[in-house]
Amino acid sequence: MAALTHSNLPNLTLLSKGKVRDIYATSDPEKLLFVASDRISAYDVILKNGIPQKGKLLTEVSLFWFKKLAHIIPNHFITADIDEMPIEVREYREQLEGRAMLVKKAQVVPLEAIVRGYLTGSAWSEYKKSGTVHGIALPPGLVESQQLPEPLFTPSTKADQGAHDENISPAQAAVLIGEDLYAKISAAALALYSSASVHAHSRGLILADTKFEFGLFGSPQELLLIDELLTPDSSRYWPLQGYAAGESQPSFDKQYLRDWLVGTGFRKGLEAGPEGTSDGWVIEDKVVQGTQQRYQEVVAMLTN
DSSP, X not given: OOOOOSOOOTTSOEEEEOSSEEEEEOSSXXXXXXXXXXXXXXXXXXXXXXXXXXXXXXXXXXXXXXXXXXXXXXXXXXXXXXXXXOHHHHTTHHHHTTTEEEEEOOEEXXXXXXEXXXXXXXXXXXXXXXXXXXXXXXXXXXXXXXXXXXXXXXXXXXXXXXSOOOXXXXXXXXXXXXXXXXXXXXXXXXXXXXXXXXXXXXXXXXXXXXXXXXXXXXXXXXXXXXXXXXXXXXXXXXXXTTOOTTSOOOOSSTHHHHHHHHHHTOOTTXXXXXXXXXXXXXXXXXXXXXXXXXXXXXXXXXXX
């Protein structure tokens, strides 16, 4: 089955095309159509070919988490039933089934709300150099993949497509969005991570870290959880069985793709393609299949 890398809804107005999602206006000015494509990105670079059915898997797991965590904070989700969407959306049923959500149109807060429970990725890289994560001092002697003394809220900037998110300190984030909003978002993000990690653990998974996004809706403005939620795109899941601190972990997320990309020769400056061409990066068939398998497995473990 071919990957759907670009949605084609000519009678709807395309508002934005992100790394994965295409966002369309609807006849209701307070509602948007989110379409999860099969595109995949690594290091903020969109690969030329996608992962078949990935968008449907992301939608399935987001819907699961939106429902499960709704008691912590309201979210933007309205419906995934095409029959309940505006009439102009329904003509694209075949293309949209399983990968579309009707959502509240929120004002996006310009902050990536990252929560880390384990020392890995860019956090591990920073800690090795300075003993800090996003400028937060941590105890000495921690090792790669070790569980942190407590989960950390570690924000980053929300970059435009093609640009790179930048890790910032909590103090910088509070200045960026205001202290009151920062306090609400950090508290909500930590509560969401705590609840989700307990569920993941019960299903044989470690939720090492994840990224949340928030928006403001209505008058008076209400803080909503938006975008995707705890998907393999926005989260780092490890198998609980075999976990051992002090080494990198096998993962059910995009790390498999990132490792392949680096092994193929990707580095900063080659975002446009091998040798700096503008042809982009094409994922090998076996890596497409391996990535799809990992997504399918983690979604099944979380939701079944």
